[in-house]
Amino acid sequence: MPAAACENPGMMQNNFYSGAGVDRAGPLRPDTDWVQSRVASPDARVLPIWREKSLITFANGSQDEPRMAWITVAEAMALSNGKPNIILLGERDGTSFFAVDLSHLDNPADVPVLAQGSFVGLRDVGGLLDRADGALLAYAKGLIHWHERHPFCSRCGSPSEIRDAGHVRVCTNPACKASHFPRTDPAVIMLVYMGERCVLAHNRRNPQKMYSTLAGFVEPGESLEEAVAREVEEEVGIRVGTVRYHSSQPWPFPGNIMLGFHAEAVSTDIVVQESELVEARWFEKEEILNADKYGLRLSRPESISRRLIDDWMHNRV
Numbered sequence: 517m518p519a520a521a522c523e524n525p526g527m528m529q530n531n532f533y534s535g536a537g538v539d540r541a542g543p544l545r546p547d548t549d550w551v552q553s554r555v556a557s558p559d560a561r562v563l564p565i566w567r568e569k570s571l572i573t574f575a576n577g578s579q580d581e582p583r584m585a586w587i588t589v590a591e592a593m594a595l596s597n598g599k600p601n602i603i604l605l606g607e608r609d610g611t612s613f614f615a616v617d618l619s620h621l622d623n624p625a626d627v628p629v630l631a632q633g634s635f636v637g638l639r640d641v642g643g644l645l646d647r648a649d650g651a652l653l654a655y656a657k658g659l660i661h662w663h664e665r666h667p668f669c670s671r672c673g674s675p676s677e678i679r680d681a682g683h684v685r686v687c688t689n690p691a692c693k694a695s696h697f698p699r700t701d702p703a704v705i706m707l708v709y710m711g712e713r714c715v716l717a718h719n720r721r722n723p724q725k726m727y728s729t730l731a732g733f734v735e736p737g738e739s740l741e742e743a744v745a746r747e748v749e750e751e752v753g754i755r756v757g758t759v760r761y762h763s764s765q766p767w768p769f770p771g772n773i774m775l776g777f778h779a780e781a782v783s784t785d786i787v788v789q790e791s792e793l794v795e796a797r798w799f800e801k802e803e804i805l806n807a808d809k810y811g812l813r814l815s816r817p818e819s820i821s822r823r824l825i826d827d828w829m830h831n832r833v
C-alpha cells in the first residue's frame with residue numbers, strides 16, 4: 517500500500533457512513549397525515565433492502581462506480597405483498613427518502629423494476645459510494661435490520677406493529693402496548709499506542725489477513741473509558757492509561773455505532789486472546805507508512821479503524 521493511502525485529507529470530515537444530510541423529521545413522524553403527504557409525493561424515493569443487501573447500480577458498467585438505486589413508492593407497495601412496510605428515512609433537498617424490506621422475494625433479479633441494478637452488501641461497495649448516499653444506505657440498512665429482528669414485543673411476546681413512519685414498534689397486546697425503539701448497540705474501537713509504536717491485530721472473524729485496531733462491545737454498567745481498558749486487557753493483555761475520544765461511526769453490520777478512541781499503553785507485553793484474535797503485535801510508524809513494502813494490509817479506508825491509525829500516524833492524537 518503506498519504511503520499516500522495513509523494520508524487522510526478528510527480529517528475534518530465526518531466518518532464514512534455518517535453525514536447522510538437528511539432531515540429525519542422526528543417531530544413530524546407521528547403525524548400520519550404528514551407522513552401520508554410524503555408517501556404521496558411524486559418524487560419520493562424508496563431504497564430497497566433485500567436480505568441485508570442494498571440495491572446498487574454501476575455507472576458505465578464499472579464495478580468502481582457504484583451508485584445508490586431507488587424505486588418509487590408505488591413500486592415498493594406493489595412488491596410488498598399487500599403489507600407495505602415503507603419506512604421514512606427523512607428529507608434531503610426537498611426529496612423524501614424511504615426504505616423498504618423486500619427480503620420475502622425469492623429472486624429480485626426476476627423483478628423488472630429491481631433489475632436496474634443488483635443487491636450488494638454495503639461493505640462490498642461502501643467506500644466507493646458518494647459519501648452522503650453511503651450514509652443514507654447505512655441508515656436504511658440499520659433500520660430495516662432492526663425491524664426484521666423485532667417482530668414481537670420483547671416484554672410479552674405478542675406481535676408488534678410499526679408506528680411513527682417506522683421509528684417505533686408498538687405491542688399489539690392491549691394489556692401491554694409497550695413501545696420499542698430502534699436499537700443501536702455501542703462498541704468501542706481503539707488504537708493502542710506507546711510513543712512511535714501502536715498495536716494492530718488480525719481478527720479471527722476476518723478471513724483476509726488484515727490488521728486493524730482492537731474493538732469490543734460496551735457492557736452494562738461501565739463507562740466508555742472502562743470498556744476501552746477492559747477490552748484492550750482482555751484481547752492483548754496490555755494495560756492502558758490515558759484514553760481520548762476521537763470520533764464515531766455508524767456501523768450497521770448489523771446494528772452498531774463505533775465509538776473511536778486513542779488509548780495510551782502503560783505496559784508492552786502482549787498476550788493474545790486466541791478466541792478473538794489470530795495475532796496481535798506492535799507496529800512501528802515506519803512499517804505502517806511503508807505497508808506495501810512489508811506486505812501489510814490495513815483496515816479498509818472507509819473504516820474508523822483506518823482513520824484512528826491515519827490520525828495517529830500524523831500526530832493527530
Ligand SMILES: [Zn+2]
Nearest residue numbers: 669672687692
Ligand atoms: Zn407486549
